[in-house]
Amino acid sequence: MGSLGFSSPLVVAVLCLVLNAALLVNGGKTSSFIRKVEKAIDLPLDADVFQVPPGYNAPQQVHITQGDLVGKAVIVSWVTVDEPGTNTVVYWSENSKQKEQAEGKIYTYKYYNYTSGYIHHCTIRHLEFNTKYYYVVGIGHTERQFWFVTPPEVGPDVPYSFGLIGDLGQSYDSNVTLTHYERNPRKGQTLLFVGDLSYADIYPCHDNNRWDTWGRFVERSAAYQPWIWTAGNHEIDFYPEIGETVPFKPYSHRYHVPYRASGSTAPFWYSIKRASAYIIVLSSYSAYGKYTPQYKWLEEELPKVNRSETPWLIVLMHAPWYNSYNYHYMEGETMRVMYEPWFVKYKVDVVFAGHVHAYERSVSIPSMILCSKLIFSFFKSPCIVMIALALLECASMQFSVFFCFSK
Numbered sequence: 001m002g003s004l005g006f007s008s009p010l011v012v013a014v015l016c017l018v019l020n021a022a023l024l025v026n027g028g029k030t031s032s033f034i035r036k037v038e039k040a041i042d043l044p045l046d047a048d049v050f051q052v053p054p055g056y057n058a059p060q061q062v063h064i065t066q067g068d069l070v071g072k073a074v075i076v077s078w079v080t081v082d083e084p085g086t087n088t089v090v091y092w093s094e095n096s097k098q099k100e101q102a103e104g105k106i107y108t109y110k111y112y113n114y115t116s117g118y119i120h121h122c123t124i125r126h127l128e129f130n131t132k133y134y135y136v137v138g139i140g141h142t143e144r145q146f147w148f149v150t151p152p153e154v155g156p157d158v159p160y161s162f163g164l165i166g167d168l169g170q171s172y173d174s175n176v177t178l179t180h181y182e183r184n185p186r187k188g189q190t191l192l193f194v195g196d197l198s199y200a201d202i203y204p205c206h207d208n209n210r211w212d213t214w215g216r217f218v219e220r221s222a223a224y225q226p227w228i229w230t231a232g233n234h235e236i237d238f239y240p241e242i243g244e245t246v247p248f249k250p251y252s253h254r255y256h257v258p259y260r261a262s263g264s265t266a267p268f269w270y271s272i273k274r275a276s277a278y279i280i281v282l283s284s285y286s287a288y289g290k291y292t293p294q295y296k297w298l299e300e301e302l303p304k305v306n307r308s309e310t311p312w313l314i315v316l317m318h319a320p321w322y323n324s325y326n327y328h329y330m331e332g333e334t335m336r337v338m339y340e341p342w343f344v345k346y347k348v349d350v351v352f353a354g355h356v357h358a359y360e361r362s363v364s365i366p367s368m369i370l371c372s373k374l375i376f377s378f379f380k381s382p383c384i385v386m387i388a389l390a391l392l393e394c395a396s397m398q399f400s401v402f403f404c405f406s407k
């Protein structure tokens with residue numbers, strides 16, 4: 001065995017690894033945005049973004065999400081306050097003009113001294129891919145018209161653009177964040193929402209009127225493109241001191257998701273396919289230990305992902321597994337311990353999380369190990385080809401990332 005001189009390939013490789021590690025832990029600046037020091041200020045209740053639409057029993061808080069596994073169905077949701085009104089959604093494609101209709105269901109709930117309006121959820125099925133549809137709600141009273149575009153058929157070479165927002169709330173900064181997303185020239189086609197919606201629970205007795213104001217605030221985007229929902233800690237609304245002992249009561253009444261389509265037994269963990277992506281939504285605040293429903297579902301779900309059909313495997317959750325910030329430090333650690341080996345085994349591409357109001361991103365730890373292996377094997381393996389392949393794969397989809405630093 002020869003001596004390890006400074007010029008030996010091994011020493012060079014170690015130096016490369018150190019330099020590579022330095023690059024990985026310091027990604028540099030990617031935006032000129034600087035978070036302000038001041039605490040976010042709530043929008044007042046009479047802010048224009050909270051305006052109730054005019055007209056008797058006018059539908060408000062209109063929002064849509066994907067309604068099945070592959071994107072051929074849409075769940076349309078809205079609230080009426082004067083009376084239940086009809087559950088009908090009238091819709092037609094841009095091409096056919098032939099009007100169809102679907103019937104939904106009405107839900108109400110009480111929370112302490114609050115009684116909800118009439119919450120409508122209606123699933124429109126058998127839509128064509130890649131088609132613009134118009135839809136009308138409020139039939140019989142005040143009608144309001146919106147539109148959406150269905151995604152392309154699920155497949156490996158289907159470009160698609162997702163936006164990403166978490167921890168939105170309803171402050172002046174929340175409005176800046178949503179406007180920032182809407183005005184981005186990349187035009188996100190679907191929004192991945194990584195939890196903490198209205199922050200109604202920070203108001204006295206979890207004032208559920210703030211769920212209504214938030215619904216009206218996001219309508220301008222959520223009525224026109226699907227928002228894919230993830231539950232955060234501000235959705236739990238567990239408050240036994242005022243008699244509220246059912247977790248997620250307001251959230252689960254207001255934001256329906258297609259969880260049954262992926263074999264889930266609860267709306268807090270589920271999956272969808274959209275374009276070239278397989279998106280798995282997990283619940284940081286539902287049981288996830290061994291033998292729990294979420295654990296068993298995920299264990300059976302991951303092997304179902306067909307990477308030749310959906311090369312992108314994306315996971316959404318609220319509490320991140322990696323976080324160097326002092327707030328919420330290591331709150332995701334126990335879930336990481338439970339599930340990370342599966343994420344490595346099934347080669348999850350990217351995990352999006354919220355909760356920590358300080359933006360961070362990293363390559364995955366397994367990727368860092370992979371990089372190390374690549375550098376060590378540089379002198380005897382075609383690693384450059386492997387990197388080039390990885391870059392080609394990355395180029396097939398865009399992500400527009402927006403985070404709200406409002407709280």
Ligand SMILES: [Fe+2]
Pocket residue numbers: 167196232233234318354355356
């Ligand atoms: Fe949170």
